[in-house]
Amino acid sequence: MAAAALLFSACSAGDSETPAEGSLVIGALINISGPTTTGEENAPDVLKGWAKNINKSGGLNGRQVAFDIVDTKGDAPKATAAVSRWSSDKSIVAVVLYDASTEGAVAEAVTAAGLPVIGGIGYNPTAWGKLPNWLPIATTFPAVINMGMRIGKEGGATKTVFPVCAENSSCAAAGPLAESASRALGMTFDGVLPVSVSAPDYTAECLKIKNDGVDFVMLGLTTAASLRLVQTCKTQGYAGQWGLFDGSVWPKVMKQNDPGVKIGIALSAFPWYVDDKPVVDYRNQMDQAGVPADSWASPQGTAAYATMELFKKAVTASGLPDKATRADVVKAYGSVRGETLGGLLPQPITFKPGQPQALVNCFWLASYERGEFSGTELSKPTCDNIKP
Incomplete structure (x- = not known):
């Protein structure tokens, strides 16, 4: 070459x-x-x-x-x-x-x-x-936050929560945007949920999500920590929806930590599959x-x-x-x-x-389950109409 x-x-x-x-x-x-x-x-x-x-x-x-x-x-x-x-x-x-x-x-x-x-x-x-x-x-930002909440809306969710890393206070900075997007889409926002990415167990967080009646979790942690949370909540009997968006959609890590649960995804760049x-x-x-x-x-x-x-x-x-x-x-x-x-x-x-x-406010909505990505059409991205 x-x-x-x-x-x-x-x-x-x-x-x-x-x-x-x-x-x-x-x-x-x-x-x-x-x-x-x-x-x-x-x-x-x-x-x-x-x-x-x-x-x-x-x-x-x-x-x-x-x-x-x-x-x-x-x-x-x-x-x-x-x-x-x-x-x-x-x-x-x-x-x-x-x-x-x-x-x-x-x-x-x-x-x-x-x-x-x-x-x-x-x-x-x-x-x-x-x-x-x-x-x-x-x-681009802020549509990357809005598209995460769009996953829940498309799935018929009514109440949302946004887990973020507890180690760094700046992780919660997107909380107001997540709340605004959730409410603009007609869903109740249960708040930002600080979660330590290094914690050995997420039982307490899962019980809170379950007891609060949350039916959509927009995962804002690292990919591996997000999937550990999904796995723990599955064990606790949580049956709500999950969403990964933008940079958290890391296929290699998702397959290595597959919780065996369907996860909605929002892609900021074209679907490769x-x-x-x-x-x-x-x-x-x-x-x-x-x-x-x-x-x-x-x-x-x-x-x-x-x-x-x-x-x-x-x-x-x-x-x-x-x-x-x-x-x-x-x-x-x-x-x-x-x-x-x-x-x-x-x-x-x-x-x-x-x-x-001009900022880019369109994206592709799809899903992941048991190692496979599916859904969406290249020619039909979803465009965000939520104003910051």
Whole structure:
């Protein structure tokens, strides 16, 4: 493969090789090995697999694509140091972000460097929808909270609760949004339920959920802790509904901790398991590139792929000069008008150069049970109409 021309950093250290002359180099800040990763570790494999296939076929307009991947470990100083390095490295023409914990810390520096953010998780409201040239392609905050409550509404729930991690007070910060969404959808909100992710037993929490008459639990814990709560409550005879949403939908961990209970899910990026042609093409490309299924069969994986497919479309449509700059990439994205990538994006995307971009408030509702994901149609995402 054309790997010699690629810039794939040693993810654990952030080191990199020199890219080939004229490569389009994209910086990637990704929480690969930090203590709070929720599947972001899946993005690098998909980015690399996409680039491998593109470069084998001649690149984009004859240009190789390279990534400078930095494992932030969820650490703001480490992420900030990478952005500082990129600021003066003019070979870096764009950035992707897969680290919810450092988005806010690097936002101003990324923007000051003139770096367009062409994709990422889309959580921090001080960056996405606020700063110029930050382009979300997956469901953004606050719709990521609203879509969790939408699972309960679709299942006919009447009373909801929102378990969150007890170890960090900031985990409850989304509580008011969860309450607002629940009430707007016509459901009673039983409150935020602090739960220690390291607790050996969740019997007390389950009994409270059961005794309070809650019939929908919107899980806001880590994926593994959420599933332990489901398993414990199943043992206690709880028969209500469960919901996992956005970054908590981590298929590998879900299968490792399967409670044998149906769980509603809300996906912020396209479903990897449906048989629509664009998704079949995705799976085939990932298999051809040797990307592990644990990486591509995930919302983080599909978000990374959709990001790069949109990059390909923008660059191919407009072309770039031989010595492309960040401004040239921003200009190229100006050709993106009402784009859905054949259904891979949850809603039509339009890029307005030099301006804050519209937030993404659409998503896919589906379900998980006994190792299998099912439901939803690629062409029929659900769109949030709850106002913050």
